[in-house]
Amino acid sequence: MYDLIVIGAGPAGLAAAITAAKNGLKKILIAERDREAGGILNQCIHNGFGLHYFKEELTGPEYASRFIRMLADLNIELMLNAMVLEITPERHVHVINRDVGYKVLEAKSIVLAMGCRERTRGAIAIPGSRPAGVLTAGAAQRYVNMEGYMVGRRVLVLGSGDIGLIMARRLTLEGAEVLACLEIMPYSSGLMRNVVQCLDDYDIPLLLSHTIVEIRGDKRVEEAVVARVDQNLKPIAGTEMTFTCDTILLSVGLIPENELTDKAGIEIDPRTKGAIVRENMETSCHGIFACGNVVHVHDLVDFVTEESEIAGRGAAEFVLNEKSETADEMTLLCGDGVSYVVPQIVRRERVAKTQTVYFRVNRLFDKSRVVIRSGENEIAAFKRPYMAPGEMEHVKIPKALLDKAEGAIVISVEEDVS
Amino acid sequence: MKTVICIVCPKGCHLNIDEEHGYEVSGFGCERGIAYGVEEVRRPMRMITSTVRIDNAALPRCPVKLDKPIDKHLIMAAMKELDQVRLTSPVSEGQIVVENVCGSGASFISTRSL
Numbered sequence: 001m002y003d004l005i006v007i008g009a010g011p012a013g014l015a016a017a018i019t020a021a022k023n024g025l026k027k028i029l030i031a032e033r034d035r036e037a038g039g040i041l042n043q044c045i046h047n048g049f050g051l052h053y054f055k056e057e058l059t060g061p062e063y064a065s066r067f068i069r070m071l072a073d074l075n076i077e078l079m080l081n082a083m084v085l086e087i088t089p090e091r092h093v094h095v096i097n098r099d100v101g102y103k104v105l106e107a108k109s110i111v112l113a114m115g116c117r118e119r120t121r122g123a124i125a126i127p128g129s130r131p132a133g134v135l136t137a138g139a140a141q142r143y144v145n146m147e148g149y150m151v152g153r154r155v156l157v158l159g160s161g162d163i164g165l166i167m168a169r170r171l172t173l174e175g176a177e178v179l180a181c182l183e184i185m186p187y188s189s190g191l192m193r194n195v196v197q198c199l200d201d202y203d204i205p206l207l208l209s210h211t212i213v214e215i216r217g218d219k220r221v222e223e224a225v226v227a228r229v230d231q232n233l234k235p236i237a238g239t240e241m242t243f244t245c246d247t248i249l250l251s252v253g254l255i256p257e258n259e260l261t262d263k264a265g266i267e268i269d270p271r272t273k274g275a276i277v278r279e280n281m282e283t284s285c286h287g288i289f290a291c292g293n294v295v296h297v298h299d300l301v302d303f304v305t306e307e308s309e310i311a312g313r314g315a316a317e318f319v320l321n322e323k324s325e326t327a328d329e330m331t332l333l334c335g336d337g338v339s340y341v342v343p344q345i346v347r348r349e350r351v352a353k354t355q356t357v358y359f360r361v362n363r364l365f366d367k368s369r370v371v372i373r374s375g376e377n378e379i380a381a382f383k384r385p386y387m388a389p390g391e392m393e394h395v396k397i398p399k400a401l402l403d404k405a406e407g408a409i410v411i412s413v414e415e416d417v418s
Numbered sequence: 419m420k421t422v423i424c425i426v427c428p429k430g431c432h433l434n435i436d437e438e439h440g441y442e443v444s445g446f447g448c449e450r451g452i453a454y455g456v457e458e459v460r461r462p463m464r465m466i467t468s469t470v471r472i473d474n475a476a477l478p479r480c481p482v483k484l485d486k487p488i489d490k491h492l493i494m495a496a497m498k499e500l501d502q503v504r505l506t507s508p509v510s511e512g513q514i515v516v517e518n519v520c521g522s523g524a525s526f527i528s529t530r531s532l
């Protein structure tokens with residue numbers, strides 16, 4: 001019987017396992033489907049990781065290795081090439097791997113850290129033929145950065161997600177011509193710094209409110225027809241332009257990978273597409289925790305680490321001194337301007353000093369206030385100079401203020417007119 | 419007056435730099451933005467990360483980075499220098515791969531052990 005089984009050895013799984021070990025758990029296993037730990041960080045060779053957490057700027061592989069090196073010291077077992085097929089509410093983990101075959105492992109607690117996957121072309125249904133040369137930005141990143149294949153010479157990037165922006169720069173450095181980055185929304189979905197460093201630096205145009213309306217090509221992509229879209233995101237007739245290109249990279253969003261979560265009957269939030277979590281990252285299933293991109297898609301790994309440490313502590317606490325289930329569950333709801341909040345439920349007596357709440361806004365905000373309300377009462381407000389949907393935000397609500405609330409709490413954003 | 423977006427941290431503050439008045443910076447969220455804003459107008463510097471070929475390793479490419487930023491206009495020349503390099507495993511994280519890139523004094527170092 002394991003104290004804890006962590007599913008996924010990316011940044012979330014690593015931080016959760018390490019924190020659980022530091023908080024007293026002895027027998028910990030991480031099951032990872034790849035042939036090495038580190039997850040997506042291994043292909044994210046660019047820098048900018050760790051500024052918040054380590055107060056220095058690291059590349060993805062460097063950020064990962066800081067955690068991977070700790071595994072051995074803490075006696076954490078790592079099972080590689082291991083595919084988890086099923087988890088159950090009784091905390092049984094069905095896993096298959098070449099060395100051990102098919103096994104059902106039992107655990108006192110589980111942390112779900114499977115991360116997310118890229119939306120594919122099918123999900124956004126571009127009309128036209130289906131030639132080779134259309135791939136997700138993350139797949140291209142793995143080919144170029146790890147496997148040493150160049151993916152194309154004349155490239156269009158559809159979507160302005162961070163990986164798409166980073167790959168626009170990467171392919172330019174490797175000698176490709178990146179013609180443009182197209183974003184259907186009127187704002188970039190990636191971080192501002194990536195727009196500056198990856199597109200502006202290389203004179204790659206970012207065409208906002210534009211999308212691909214047709215892909216042409218026989219065996220390989222030959223042309224893409226691009227059009228401007230109106231407020232309802234419908235292409236405007238007469239605005240079409242044709243780009244001659246051999247490759248189209250898709251950076252049109254990420255979705256938490258929750259097949260295992262779903263199958264276990266764990267409650268999912270339709271807004272985040274991840275499990276509904278409590279203040280300690282516990283899901284609706286007692287003893288099963290979740291953290292990182294499987295809960296909600298982050299744009300900074302530093303916050304994944306922070307959140308996963310909470311999950312690791314939660315799991316350790318659960319195994320070592322399980323508290324009786326309490327009834328006082330306070331729900332956090334999205335008000336105007338907010339597209340999701342995490343955690344969705346808070347048990348106030350478990351909050352130490354402050355509760356961090358992560359959220360995203362659903363449109364651009366200049367000077368604004370993040371307002372926390374309970375019924376009619378404003379219990380807290382936080383000023384922000386600028387907020388965009390592409391950048392995850394957070395507020396720290398002091399416990400004393402939470403204690404004042406009755407019923408659900410609503411988090412909304414208002415333009416600051418003062 | 420020039421406007422640049424600070425890229426030192428993910429916050430992305432919009433900085434205004436007044437070249438006529440001693441490069442006075444406004445709009446920064448923290449001190450680091452001041453230095454960045456002035457430098458970005460006077461002498462833009464950039465970090466580069468890339469990969470180099472590696473033989474006998476688990477992967478055919480080894481990731482590398484500069485140990486300090488170089489002049490923005492040297493980026494493509496630096497990539498050319500990197501193109502000449504071929505490593506053989508084992509390589510350890512932090513090992514120097516190319517010294518004094520384009521005479522800048524910066525080096526490319528490996529960012530993982532392979």
Ligand code: SF4
Pocket residue numbers: 424425426427428429430431445446447448449450451452454
């Ligand atoms: S000015 Fe400071 S807070 Fe603003 S982006 Fe630059 S480093 Fe970040």
